[in-house]
Amino acid sequence: MKKIFMLLFFILNINIFSYNYDDYSIFIQGKNAYEKEDYITAQESFETLMRSFGYSPILKNNYAFYFIGMTYYHLGDYEKAVYYLQKAVFTYNNSFLTKESKFEKNNYLAERDYSLGDALLKIDNFELGETYLQRLDYNYYSPKPSYFEKKALLLLMERKSGFEDYYNLKFNEDLKSADKLSDDKLLKVTEYFSSQKKFDKAIYLGKKILSSPSKDSEIKEKAIIEIFRSYLQEKKYKEIIDIANKYDKIVDSNILFFYKGVTYYKLKDFSRCLYFFESIKEGKYLPTALLYVSGIYYSFGDYNKVIESVNKISTKNIIADILLADSYLKLKKERKFEETARKIINNYPNSYEGLFFAFILENKNMDLASHNATFKISLIIDNFLNSTKSDTDNVFDKINYLELEKLCNISKIKNEELLKIELQNSSFVNKYSISNGLAVTTILENGEFYDLAYKNSSAYRKEFFKYRDLIKYNYPLYYKDIVxxxxxxxxxPQEIIYTTMLLGSKFDKEAISKNSRIGLMMIPLKHEEEINELLKPEVNIELGSRKIKELLKKYNGNKLKTLIHYNFGEGxxxxxxxxxxxxxNLDTISNPEEKYEIQDLIITYIFYKKLYNF
Structure with missing residues (x-):
């Protein structure tokens, strides 16, 4: 622990002026001017950067070209805007530095594609300009991409016919326009409306696709899936069965069997549910159907059936393996349990389950069978924490403190992309060691890049979990003053706030989910103009805390019910x-994925309580 304090002391007391970062300073000046819409000053800064620091990592990575191109775009120099915006594509070699989902990437790409398309039109490169504008065609609603898609369609409408009906349907919700659109366009709008929870409109368009003369089975199958999902959200189970029976001749029977199975599962008619799931013999729905079947049999206590069903899954995930291990444990098949448990430990070393199964194998005499979820998990965590090491002095390799000082100085600039550029070329991320993991997390925390810090710590969970003081990096107290x-x-209770932030956004203050939940505590977006306010940590945590207060009152102070309602919904x-x-009793939850997620929620909640004595 002494060396951790020395490391933190060093980082917090370094001199930010010990290195010359003129290229970074000039870029930040330009970026700040750009964000204040002072484009002349921004242009001067960026041109100085390119003239004097041509080999700067900021330029080699292409990151700066986005702001350079956008500056020229706003100044009306469209030739240069096109040149630099086309170059504004940058990636990172290390996974924890990248935006993983297409959804997150589109938040960045939307403005770039619109501005590039518009600039190309203005220099008479119509074909390429229209290509970029037509890329802004999303099948889900999100404030920023949808804003620029709307603008792109307006530009396209000025040049060509055929876009008015799509615009009127998608953004004016004029359902009469659907008559003039192809099925593939209708499908995109169907999915778009569904993401906005406008299920009645999504169902209307989905049925229109199903009744069209087109013989494109793939589009029809996607349409009926959107109808099923919309009806499931609205709990209209009879309608699902009716639609499935009506279109059984034009849609793959496995899709119909699957959604009939899900419907009867929701109705708790498990005999019919099992009939339809077990009628699926092949295809992409088979693994999920088998997982449902396994979960139902597990809740019945028929562990042999669980084993039989799970073993039919060709490619198992962690949830299937857990069901298998738990079933062997219930049947007291010790050799099979140990074999499956070790597989989980090896295949998912940084998961909670891998760590817990390792602990159970080392403590075989612990009686867990007679306890329910919270008590059982508390018991395991108490014993787990007691078994961790307290002395961390032996975990440190030789750290390059000069490189550490450089990265900490850059982190204090508080520009995420600049720090990413330096980190991906550093020795810390190119060599996996517990000391490098701790150094990177601390550097990221120093710049208040909490989502990246948590993501990095998660990659070192197995190593950090060996030491009580390092476990806290996997359950951090970010935004502590606000909380x-x-x-x-x-x-x-603070532990409810932290658990909700970790599970909902993983401490990403700019998180926007596919169903338009915003920020650290995943606040539902009601009006587009609210988004900038909701992304402010103090506003977001305040609103989330208010909701938690309401739920605690609703459930008479029951913290577990409050957490489950907030994170998974009232249903x-x-x-x-x-x-x-x-x-x-987690064993009574028949949906394996739901059981897995609720177990992780309880684990997270209890770790926060135990580590910080809340």
Whole structure:
């Protein structure tokens, strides 16, 4: 622990002027001017950067070209705007530095593609300009991409016919326009409306696709899936069965069997549910159907059937392997349990389950069978924490403190992309070691890049979990001052706030989910103009804390029900059977994915309580 304090002391007390970062300073000046719409000053800074620091990592990575190109675009120099915006594509070699989902990438690409397309039109390169504008065609709603898609369609409408109907349907919700659109366009709008939770409109368009003379089975199958999903959201189960029976001649029977199975599962008619799931013999729906079947049999206590069903899954995930291991444990097949448990430990070394199965194998005499979820997990975590090491002095390799100082100085500039550029070329991320993992997390925390810090710590979970003091990096107290204030203001436990932030956004203050939940605590977006406010940590945590207060009152102070309702919805909270003491028996949850997610929620909540004595 002494060396950790020395490392932190060093990082917090370095001199930010010990290195010459003229290229970074000039770029930041230009970027700040750009964000203030002072484009003349921004142009001067960026041109100085390119003239004097042609080999700067900022330029070699292409990151700066986005701001350079956008500056020229706003100044009306469209030739240069096109040149630099076409170069504004940058990636990182290390996974924890990248935006993983297409959804996140499009938040960046939308403005770039619109501006590039518009600039190309202005220099009479119509074909390429229209190509970029037509790339802004999304099948989900998100404030920023949808804003630029709308603008792109307006530009295209000025030049060509055929875009008016698509615009009117998607953005004016004029359903009459659907008559003039192809099925592939209708499908995109169907999915778009569904993401906005406008299920009635999504169902209307989906049925229109199903009744069209087109013989494109792939589009029809996607349309019926959107109809099924919309009806499931609205709990209109009879309608699902009716639609499935009506279109059984034009849609793959496996899709119909699957959604009939899901429907009867929701109705808790498990005999029919099993019939339809077990009618699926092949195809992409088979693994999920088998997982449902396994979960149902597990809740019945028929562990041999669980084993039989799971073993039919050709490519198993962690949830299937857990069901298998738990079933062997219930049947007291010790050799099979140990074999499956070790497979989980080896295949998922940084997962909670891998760590817990390792602990169970080392403590075979611990009686867990007679306890419910919270008590059982608390017991495991207590014993787990007692078994961790307290002395971290032996975990450190020789750290390059000069490189560490350089990266910490850059992190204090508080520009995420600049720090990423330096990190990907550093020795810290190119060699996996516990000391390098801790150094990178601390550097990222120093710049308040909390989502990246948590992501990096998660990659070192197996190593950090060996030491009690390092486990805290996997359950950090980010935004502590805001959380402290909200906890006191609403008289709510801090561990509920932290658990919700970690599970919902993984501490990404700019998180936007596919169903338009915003920020650290995944606040639902009601009006587009709210988005900038909701992305502010103090506003987001305040609103999330207020909701937690309401739920605690609704559930008479039951923290577990509050957490489940907040993170998974009221329907899930109502469907779970709670004991008189407020605990739950996870074995009674028949949906394996739901059980897995709720177990992770309980684990996260208890670790926060135990580590910080809340």
């Amino acid at each position: 402290d204030n909200c906890s006191k203001k609403y008289d709510i 899930v909270a109502k469907s779970i059977k709670f004991d008189f003491d407020g605990d739950i």
